[in-house]
Amino acid sequence: MEKFDRFGNVIDESCGYARGDILKGPVEEMYKGMWALELLKRRVEEKGERSVLCGIGLSNEFPFKGEDLGKLATGEFSGFCLFQERLSNLALEFLGGDPRKHSVTFWNRGTAGIVMSLSVMAKRGSIVVALAPPPKSHSSIMVGTELAGAELIDCIDIIDFKAALEKFSKQVSVVVITGVGVNRMAIPLEVLTEAITLSKNSGLPIFLDDASGAGVRPVLFGQPKSLQLGVDIAVMSTEKGGLYGPRLGVVGGEKELVAKISSKGVMFGAEIRPPMALSLLRAFENYDPNNLIKTKKWGDELYALAVKRFGKEWLEPMAVGGIYMKIEDCLDILIERANAKGKKPVITPQEACVSVCVALQEDDGIYTIASWGPPGCTFDMRVRPAWPEHGKMSSEEIVSAIDRAFDRVAKICMDKKKVAEFLLGKYMDMVFRQ
Numbered sequence: 001m002e003k004f005d006r007f008g009n010v011i012d013e014s015c016g017y018a019r020g021d022i023l024k025g026p027v028e029e030m031y032k033g034m035w036a037l038e039l040l041k042r043r044v045e046e047k048g049e050r051s052v053l054c055g056i057g058l059s060n061e062f063p064f065k066g067e068d069l070g071k072l073a074t075g076e077f078s079g080f081c082l083f084q085e086r087l088s089n090l091a092l093e094f095l096g097g098d099p100r101k102h103s104v105t106f107w108n109r110g111t112a113g114i115v116m117s118l119s120v121m122a123k124r125g126s127i128v129v130a131l132a133p134p135p136k137s138h139s140s141i142m143v144g145t146e147l148a149g150a151e152l153i154d155c156i157d158i159i160d161f162k163a164a165l166e167k168f169s170k171q172v173s174v175v176v177i178t179g180v181g182v183n184r185m186a187i188p189l190e191v192l193t194e195a196i197t198l199s200k201n202s203g204l205p206i207f208l209d210d211a212s213g214a215g216v217r218p219v220l221f222g223q224p225k226s227l228q229l230g231v232d233i234a235v236m237s238t239e240k241g242g243l244y245g246p247r248l249g250v251v252g253g254e255k256e257l258v259a260k261i262s263s264k265g266v267m268f269g270a271e272i273r274p275p276m277a278l279s280l281l282r283a284f285e286n287y288d289p290n291n292l293i294k295t296k297k298w299g300d301e302l303y304a305l306a307v308k309r310f311g312k313e314w315l316e317p318m319a320v321g322g323i324y325m326k327i328e329d330c331l332d333i334l335i336e337r338a339n340a341k342g343k344k345p346v347i348t349p350q351e352a353c354v355s356v357c358v359a360l361q362e363d364d365g366i367y368t369i370a371s372w373g374p375p376g377c378t379f380d381m382r383v384r385p386a387w388p389e390h391g392k393m394s395s396e397e398i399v400s401a402i403d404r405a406f407d408r409v410a411k412i413c414m415d416k417k418k419v420a421e422f423l424l425g426k427y428m429d430m431v432f433r434q
Helices: 026-047 068-073 084-095 110-121 139-147 158-167 189-201 213-221 255-267 274-286 290-310 327-337 349-364 395-410 416-431
Strands: 102-107 127-131 151-155 172-178 206-209 233-237 249-254 323-325 381-383
Touching: 026 349, 026 416, 084 102, 084 213, 084 233, 084 249, 084 274, 102 110, 102 255, 110 139, 110 172, 110 206, 110 233, 110 249, 110 255, 127 139, 127 158, 139 151, 151 158, 158 172, 158 189, 172 189, 189 206, 213 233, 213 290, 233 255, 249 255, 290 323, 290 395, 323 327, 323 395, 327 349, 327 395, 349 381, 349 395, 349 416, 381 395
Parallel strands: 127 151, 127 172, 172 206, 206 233
Antiparallel strands: 102 249, 233 249, 323 381
16 A cells, blocks of 8 residues: 655655655665765865764764784784684673673674674565664665565554564564664663563564664663663664764674574675774774763754754754754755745655755765765754764854755755756766666
């Protein structure tokens, strides 16, 4: 049964939003991201690195020490063995694992860890039942389920989750729970533990997508660490939740299951390389949960200023603070500013929101997931700088920049060709070559 957004566009279930005539699918989204990165490159070349501010809430860093070059010079494999044990111990501690029964493995992306884990845990022809905060589970969960040849039932509340477990009790092979959603709000602990208990009582293995939650839940919500919850496997991203490492992934859990997942990942070429692993070790060594607390304080300030500027009805609260506008609300704001109420929009909410974020990046150097993000990411507007970005721009300057971005796009939002040229730049011919 087809679902529609509030503008009457058909929602693509594979991504959770309506495709448009400009951003028709993953390929077009890729070209959009390539153009946004080109704009970012030009700005850095013209105005310097301090002219850009990372608004995605992450701080991808490669914290090498001088002596690290010597470790890597010993070779691809021999170098890794010099620090692999310490890295594994720190990662397992971060996840709350027990070294007697748990182990960890490392991935070139958190997404890779999710996809490989589910490709092993989900049985062909079975059903995977997922529970996530609204709006849905991450798209990589669907990809991993499809790779395993299974079907995904995605639930956003415990009532639907219970119903799915009961209805498909004999067909379910694995349960997936997302600890923290796209708005960085955590599933309440009582709901999380209830879902885990229900799954265990049904004899089902549990996969915890704790990409952000591994850092956010314990520090900001006082919840147990990932593996302390009693799940079989948990995944975390290493550039989220106050851990400022390179963009990688860690999968931890029951030793035998981790070994199976790891072996399959190696065959797909999804494992971590030694230089990245050494950088990740330094990130774990430098980890300070107070950075996440300071990020939240800054984010709460941003949210309060944005409420004054735009009105509370357009903003969604986030656990880490910051500015979060859904794609449909972005289009509503543009229509209002374009004096086009009552007229049918020529672009979809996704195209509207991405356009505003590209304007924000080009004009003021604030880049977001919506502006450059790859296919499969969430294209709502989320501006929530991590603490290391503090001092580059004031909160007032950030909110004013977003306001100006809406004004700029409002001037072209009823002209599909102009929006396409703005979003795709030199890649227009690649998208519309026919």
